[in-house]
Amino acid sequence: MKHLMITPPAPVQTALDTLCGAGFDAYIVGGCVRDALRGAEPHDWDCTTNAKPDEISACFHDFHVIETGLQHGTVTVVIDHMPIEITTYRIDGVYADHRRPDTVTFTDSLTDDLARRDFTVNAMAYHPERGLIDPYHGAADLQAETIRCVGSPHDRFEEDGLRILRAMRFASILDFAIAEDTAKAVHTQKMLLRHISAERIDTELTKLLCGVGAERVLTEFADVLFTVLPELAPMQGFEQHNPHHDYDVYTHTLKAVAACPPEPILRWAALLHDTGKPHTFTQDDRGGHFYGHAAVSKEIARRALKAMKCDRKRLDRVLLLVEKHDLVMNGTEKQLKRVVRQIGDEAATQLLLLHRADVSAQAACHRAERVKEADRLLQMLEALRAADACMSLKQLAVTGGDLLAAGMPQGKTIGDALNRLLEAVIEGELPNEHDVLLHAALSDLT
Ligand code: ATP
Numbered sequence: 001m002k003h004l005m006i007t008p009p010a011p012v013q014t015a016l017d018t019l020c021g022a023g024f025d026a027y028i029v030g031g032c033v034r035d036a037l038r039g040a041e042p043h044d045w046d047c048t049t050n051a052k053p054d055e056i057s058a059c060f061h062d063f064h065v066i067e068t069g070l071q072h073g074t075v076t077v078v079i080d081h082m083p084i085e086i087t088t089y090r091i092d093g094v095y096a097d098h099r100r101p102d103t104v105t106f107t108d109s110l111t112d113d114l115a116r117r118d119f120t121v122n123a124m125a126y127h128p129e130r131g132l133i134d135p136y137h138g139a140a141d142l143q144a145e146t147i148r149c150v151g152s153p154h155d156r157f158e159e160d161g162l163r164i165l166r167a168m169r170f171a172s173i174l175d176f177a178i179a180e181d182t183a184k185a186v187h188t189q190k191m192l193l194r195h196i197s198a199e200r201i202d203t204e205l206t207k208l209l210c211g212v213g214a215e216r217v218l219t220e221f222a223d224v225l226f227t228v229l230p231e232l233a234p235m236q237g238f239e240q241h242n243p244h245h246d247y248d249v250y251t252h253t254l255k256a257v258a259a260c261p262p263e264p265i266l267r268w269a270a271l272l273h274d275t276g277k278p279h280t281f282t283q284d285d286r287g288g289h290f291y292g293h294a295a296v297s298k299e300i301a302r303r304a305l306k307a308m309k310c311d312r313k314r315l316d317r318v319l320l321l322v323e324k325h326d327l328v329m330n331g332t333e334k335q336l337k338r339v340v341r342q343i344g345d346e347a348a349t350q351l352l353l354l355h356r357a358d359v360s361a362q363a364a365c366h367r368a369e370r371v372k373e374a375d376r377l378l379q380m381l382e383a384l385r386a387a388d389a390c391m392s393l394k395q396l397a398v399t400g401g402d403l404l405a406a407g408m409p410q411g412k413t414i415g416d417a418l419n420r421l422l423e424a425v426i427e428g429e430l431p432n433e434h435d436v437l438l439h440a441a442l443s444d445l446t
Pocket residue numbers: 029030031032043046116117118119122123160162163166
């Protein structure tokens with residue numbers, strides 16, 4: 001490998017020096033080594049050492065120490081505001097539940113610690129003076145852009161079924177292939193995901209969805225996705241018989257996912273937006289139709305996301321986007337303002353981005369023109385925002401306080417009045433001017 005030199009940030013170097021100064025071995029390990037070697041900025045720096053947890057704590061008595069997972073041998077040390085996880089070399093015991101080892105044993109061997117890690121690219125350690133420790137050839141796999149289990153894929157997935165999704169997640173975010181024997185085990189052992197908690201599946205799937213390789217990975221491993229989200233299976237191979245579409249529903253869905261900006265809400269909305277199509281299909285001499293599919297998709301999405309134990313905020317927003325994804329836009333400023341008034345500025349932007357992704361995954365013959373129109377709407381919204389156009393209550397030239405001061409009774413009346421004024425301003429019936437609006441609100445009351 002070319003860039004064998006890794007320069008950890010100063011606090012990480014301090015952590016290594018402190019442990020080594022006390023006579024222990026210490027290395028940076030895992031994701032940070034992988035990312036630094038491929039020229040990406042690591043987002044956190046984990047260390048591994050032969051010091052036992054109480055010895056780690058003692059070494060860092062001058063620092064803030066959080067005893068995160070003492071029984072697993074993990075201590076977090078905060079150096080210059082940077083939290084650094086330091087873990088004692090360990091060997092995992094038996095995995096009776098296919099998820100967590102029943103026991104962990106500390107060891108003096110770094111090689112043994114690296115052996116318990118999931119993939120070769122995640123099983124490298126590095127010390128600025130001692131260089132790279134890479135007994136499982138992670139550097140070669142990194143160069144070859146390959147995700148490969150450390151040891152037998154079958155045994156590693158038996159131990160912890162979550163690794164099946166982790167393999168797909170890393171393949172997606174790094175845009176790597178999964179090695180043949182590992183890929184085979186991903187397919188054949190996917191049922192082990194049944195033992196994994198919904199929250200962990202959600203975390204991995206969300207990262208996978210936001211990766212650059214999401215479309216490719218979810219095409220190759222559709223069967224695994226359907227194991228955790230069976231609601232999506234009917235989309236695969238479902239032909240649309242419709243001139244707007246070149247692809248079956250699942251292929252279209254994955255292309256829409258890939259065309260969305262890599263943000264969890266948008267990518268989940270894209271994944272779920274057409275789940276109702278196989279359930280609403282009708283055909284006549286004009287071709288296939290999916291009347292009312294957005295409402296059905298919304299209910300399927302609700303079930304799927306609830307099964308994932310998705311948090312309320314993401315659930316509500318994804319459902320809103322799925323429900324409204326087919327909203328017909330006539331392209332006028334007035335209509336765009338109405339949408340913003342109804343669902344808010346942020347959701348309106350997301351809806352336009354989802355719409356853009358949706359049309360860019362439709363039939364080639366209309367694609368360019370529809371994407372252009374979607375871009376025009378996004379620019380229009382940007383321009384309205386830049387001009388501080390009145391689209392929400394907070395931009396209205398009167399406030400609830402103004403109405404109260406002018407003698408309007410407190411409570412629902414004020415809210416209703418403000419909403420009517422906003423509607424009138426958006427419809428162009430009233431200018432957004434304080435005196436005019438106040439007068440209109442008060443005369444409405446009589
Ligand atoms: P990132 O944080 O960028 O998502 P990472 O490689 O740091 O990637 P983490 O989930 O933070 O991934 O795990 C840190 C390291 O711990 C991994 O690099 C790997 O060596 C090991 N690891 C994490 N989860 C598992 C697991 N389920 N089985 C085996 N090893 C694991």
